[in-house]
Amino acid sequence: xxxxxxxxxxxxxxxxxxxxxxxxxxxxxxxxxxxxxxxxxxxxxxxxxxxxxxxxxxxxxxxxxxxxxxxxxxxxxxxxxxxxxxxxxxxxxxxxxxxxxxxxxxxxxxxxxxxxxxxxxxxxxxxxxxxxxxxxxxxxxxxxxxxxxxxxxxxxxxxxxxxxxxxxxxxxxxxxxxxxxxxxxxxxxxxxxxxxxxxxxxxxxxxxxxxxxxxxxxxxxxxxxxxxxxxxxxxxxxxxxxxxxxxxxxxxxxxxxxxxxxxxxxxxxxxxxxxxxxx
Amino acid sequence: xxxxxxxxxxxxxxxxxxxxxxxxxxxxxxxxxxxxxxxxxxxxxxxxxxxxxxxxxxxxxxxxxxxxxxxxxxxxxxxxxxxxxxxxxxxxxxxxxxxxxxxxxxxxxxxxxxxxxxxxxxxxxxxxxxxxxxxxxxxxxxxxxxxxxxxxxxxxxxxxxxxxxxxxxxxxxxxxxxxxxxxxxxxxxxxxxxxxxxxxxxxxxxxxxxxxxxxxxxxxxxxxxxxxxxxxxxxxxxxxxxxxxxxxxxxxxxxxxxxxxxxxxxxxxxxxxxxxxxx
Numbered sequence: 064x065x066x067x068x069x070x071x072x073x074x075x076x077x078x079x080x081x082x083x084x085x086x087x088x089x090x091x092x093x094x095x096x097x098x099x100x101x102x103x104x105x106x107x108x109x110x111x112x113x114x115x116x117x118x119x120x121x122x123x124x125x126x127x128x129x130x131x132x133x134x135x136x137x138x139x140x141x142x143x144x145x146x147x148x149x150x151x152x153x154x155x156x157x158x159x160x161x162x163x164x165x166x167x168x169x170x171x172x173x174x175x176x177x178x179x180x181x182x183x184x185x186x187x188x189x190x191x192x193x194x195x196x197x198x199x200x201x202x203x204x205x206x207x208x209x210x211x212x213x214x215x216x217x218x219x220x221x222x223x224x225x226x227x228x229x230x231x232x233x234x235x236x237x238x239x240x241x242x243x244x245x246x247x248x249x250x251x252x253x254x255x256x257x258x259x260x261x262x263x264x265x266x267x268x269x270x271x272x273x274x275x276x277x278x279x280x281x282x283x284x285x286x287x288x289x290x291x292x293x294x295x296x297x298x299x300x301x302x303x304x305x306x307x308x309x310x311x312x313x314x315x316x317x318x319x320x321x322x323x324x325x326x327x328x329x330x331x332x333x334x335x336x337x338x339x340x341x342x
Numbered sequence: 343x344x345x346x347x348x349x350x351x352x353x354x355x356x357x358x359x360x361x362x363x364x365x366x367x368x369x370x371x372x373x374x375x376x377x378x379x380x381x382x383x384x385x386x387x388x389x390x391x392x393x394x395x396x397x398x399x400x401x402x403x404x405x406x407x408x409x410x411x412x413x414x415x416x417x418x419x420x421x422x423x424x425x426x427x428x429x430x431x432x433x434x435x436x437x438x439x440x441x442x443x444x445x446x447x448x449x450x451x452x453x454x455x456x457x458x459x460x461x462x463x464x465x466x467x468x469x470x471x472x473x474x475x476x477x478x479x480x481x482x483x484x485x486x487x488x489x490x491x492x493x494x495x496x497x498x499x500x501x502x503x504x505x506x507x508x509x510x511x512x513x514x515x516x517x518x519x520x521x522x523x524x525x526x527x528x529x530x531x532x533x534x535x536x537x538x539x540x541x542x543x544x545x546x547x548x549x550x551x552x553x554x555x556x557x558x559x560x561x562x563x564x565x566x567x568x569x570x571x572x573x574x575x576x577x578x579x580x581x582x583x584x585x586x587x588x589x590x591x592x593x594x595x596x597x598x599x600x601x602x603x604x605x606x607x608x609x610x611x612x613x614x615x616x617x618x619x620x621x
Contacts, residue, residue, distance in 0.1 A: 201598045210592035238593040312489035314517040325601035
């Protein structure tokens with residue numbers, strides 16, 4: 064139901080939503096902010112394994128409501144609150160320079176790693192201590208693009224609910240299971256015990272990606288990617304079955320994390336899909 | 343030669359270098375700033391086709407000088423000025439939150455497209471109206487990683503000398519020829535006339551990357567990538583020999599520009615290198 068009056072930045076609901084820009088508040092409430100009509104649409108389409116949605120309430124300017132009438136209708140159809148807010152109140156909730164007039168409060172969507180493993184995944188992406196929200200978001204988006212079964216943000220990796228991460232996933236946060244907060248060694252051990260081959264991507268790897276044959280990539284695989292600046296520490300690389308490097312044909316010292324992940328994930332997904340269709 | 347006194351933020355050289363943070367000043371001076379010891383080392387190793395270097399002068403704190411004595415020696419060995427500056431003066435030149443104490447003023451390194459074509463390139467990357475400096479930088483870094491022959495930042499693409507672009511290239515700006523400022527249609531026509539097959543990457547492409555056979559990728563190829571938000575407009579896609587999409591196996595609507603470029607460029611470079619080594 065829409066509120067009869069326009070909420071301002073001092074309205075209690077707006078004030079408590081605004082607090083979700085801080086990680087500590089997100090954690091204690093297990094709620095986060097989703098910005099822009101596209102991402103809010105994807106959030107609205109989300110269903111947990113228990114069949115539950117994640118959108119708690121939506122704040123929008125009158126202007127955005129008239130531009131996205133379908134979204135407003137869908138939100139109300141889902142019996143979710145749609146609050147009309149003043150433009151300055153919306154700007155206070157938004158974290159972009161040019162807000163698009165719509166911000167949703169959503170419940171956390173991450174799942175336990177055990178639930179992922181119970182589904183017998185064939186392709187899982189593990190980020191170990193990945194700190195940059197844009198990188199983590201791009202990896203989640205790419206994992207979604209290749210049809211991966213889950214992304215694990217392990218160790219000291221960035222919060223998946225950080226506004227920049229959410230935006231960089233361009234809706235993919237709501238498309239595939241994301242696991243957050245597990246120590247790297249624990250996560251890798253669980254995945255290996257679950258029958259996945261763990262391939263660590265690292266510029267110092269002994270094997271090149273091109274040298275991996277199709278049989279190797281066709282196995283259920285967890286790719287492990289390290290921090291964008293420091294790479295994978297030896298103790299994490301040691302947890303993997305193989306340490307693989309993306310070949311560098313030119314003079315660059317290394318690749319950006321998201322681009323390296325794209326090359327590894329596409330190589331794997333391509334082989335796995337071919338095998339599946341050959342069966 | 344090092345200056346005998348510590349320069350402050352009011353020193354004329356520091357003031358004129360600081361102006362290079364603005365595109366208009368960079369353009370009129372044909373000079374730009376390079377930040378951090380790694381990037382300055384790469385700049386120092388750069389040689390134009392006429393055998394000329396690009397570093398004009400280097401500003402560094404005493405602290406950075408003692409941490410990077412080898413760099414200081416190399417700069418002086420190249421008869422390039424090394425200026426000792428006060429930390430606040432360095433902070434004013436740097437564009438990062440935690441500056442690493444070294445900033446160089448460099449001459450523009452871009453080259454005319456004709457020079458690139460005269461070298462009979464086998465792999466060229468064209469960015470058409472790519473606006474995000476991080477994306478453009480990641481594409482230049484990836485082009486360097488695959489051993490591409492050049493990157494063309496065409497049309498309304500971001501300035502390659504924007505501080506964020508320079509940082510995102512992680513030194514690759516100095517590793518391969520970069521062309522800047524040419525209209526998209528002109529650049530594509532020149533490359534086609536130069537014997538390259540033009541493949542446009544677009545989510546609406548009729549061909550998938552997987553469907554391109556090795557013979558197609560082995561030909562001299564220019565990949566054309568569009569704006570990160572809007573993609574390639576029809577008039578640019580129409581300039582290409584084929585419009586190719588990176589397959590999406592999952593639910594993501596599209597890929598981030600740099601990850602899509604990584605997948606296309608690695609697929610091409612791999613085939614081209616295999617063919618060369620088979621000869």
